[in-house]
Amino acid sequence: MTSLHQLLSLQELSPEQLQHLLQLALQIKHQPALYQQALAGKSIALLFEKPSLRTRVSFDVGIHKLGGHSVYLDQQNGAMGKRETVEDFGRNLACWTDAIVARVYTQSTLEKLAASSGIPVVNALSDLYHPCQALADLLTLHETFGDLSQVQLAFVGDGNNVCHSLMLGAALAGMKLVVITPPNHGPDGHVLQQAQAIATKTGASLSLSHHLSEAHGSQAIYTDTWVSMGESMDAAEQLRRFGDYQLSSAVLERLGISYLMHCLPAHRGQEVTSELLDSKAALVLQQAENRMHAQNAVLVQLLA
Numbered sequence: 001m002t003s004l005h006q007l008l009s010l011q012e013l014s015p016e017q018l019q020h021l022l023q024l025a026l027q028i029k030h031q032p033a034l035y036q037q038a039l040a041g042k043s044i045a046l047l048f049e050k051p052s053l054r055t056r057v058s059f060d061v062g063i064h065k066l067g068g069h070s071v072y073l074d075q076q077n078g079a080m081g082k083r084e085t086v087e088d089f090g091r092n093l094a095c096w097t098d099a100i101v102a103r104v105y106t107q108s109t110l111e112k113l114a115a116s117s118g119i120p121v122v123n124a125l126s127d128l129y130h131p132c133q134a135l136a137d138l139l140t141l142h143e144t145f146g147d148l149s150q151v152q153l154a155f156v157g158d159g160n161n162v163c164h165s166l167m168l169g170a171a172l173a174g175m176k177l178v179v180i181t182p183p184n185h186g187p188d189g190h191v192l193q194q195a196q197a198i199a200t201k202t203g204a205s206l207s208l209s210h211h212l213s214e215a216h217g218s219q220a221i222y223t224d225t226w227v228s229m230g231e232s233m234d235a236a237e238q239l240r241r242f243g244d245y246q247l248s249s250a251v252l253e254r255l256g257i258s259y260l261m262h263c264l265p266a267h268r269g270q271e272v273t274s275e276l277l278d279s280k281a282a283l284v285l286q287q288a289e290n291r292m293h294a295q296n297a298v299l300v301q302l303l304a
């Protein structure tokens with residue numbers, strides 16, 4: 001198995017590497033004492049161009065639990081690409097740190113950071129992907145249902161970053177994924193091609209639809225915000241485009257689905273009702289906890 005050098009999408013992973021990462025994440029979760037010094041002496045920059053709760057805290061606390069040190073950089077003290085170029089930012093960070101975790105507006109910023117720094121870069125969300133989220137989601141599905149190749153998941157909402165990484169992750173894991181979006185909000189064609197190429201090899205199945213009824217037969221249904229960070233859409237337009245795709249307990253019952261997933265933050269009363277989000281059907285806090293374990297597995301693979 002080749003070693004991992006970065007995590008910019010999930011394209012870097014083979015199906016075997018994905019399974020290995022998930023097993024490592026489980027081991028770190030259940031036997032943390034074995035990994036207390038895994039990142040001893042390592043420093044990691046956490047660079048955020050956008051707000052975050054889960055990603056920031058789970059990386060910061062997770063790195064600390066592995067014996068490493070993290071430095072949080074927001075955009076208040078010199079926005080990347082404004083005070084100095086992204087490449088200069090990357091070169092300088094490499095003078096002091098061992099890896100960069102970055103949440104950025106565009107995927108190309110991650111590529112520039114990786115090329116200029118020469119140290120491992122981990123995507124903490126971009127316009128195109130959210131690989132750390134998808135790893136935590138696959139871990140959660142594995143804990144809940146076992147063998148991922150027997151799992152059918154439906155994704156409902158905007159076909160962007162979270163959806164894209166789920167597509168690649170599901171393809172690598174040999175899962176069945178049904179992507180349901182409003183017209184004009186489907187996933188990027190290039191990402192779809194990449195995921196389908198992987199699916200052909202693993203036996204995964206990916207399908208696209210505009211109809212919520214296609215989620216029928218899934219064990220879990222996943223949704224995300226109607227309007228991602230950095231985008232804007234007035235309330236009436238959001239409702240016009242996405243209103244038919246709101247998830248509630250009644251919708252899940254009608255579809256015969258027992259579990260809800262959401263990357264969070266949730267917009268209560270928009271993509272999901274409060275009663276469903278607060279119900280036993282919601283796996284959302286297990287997903288949030290698993291962010292840390294999945295990311296720690298990535299960092300151990302990259303640096304230990």
Ligand code: CP
Pocket residue numbers: 051052053054055056125133263264265
């Ligand atoms: N799911 C997720 O990435 O949450 P944050 O935006 O709070 O980091």
Ligand code: NVA
Pocket residue numbers: 125160161162224225227228229263264265
């Ligand atoms: N699609 C959302 C995910 C947030 C974790 C966004 O990009 O804002």
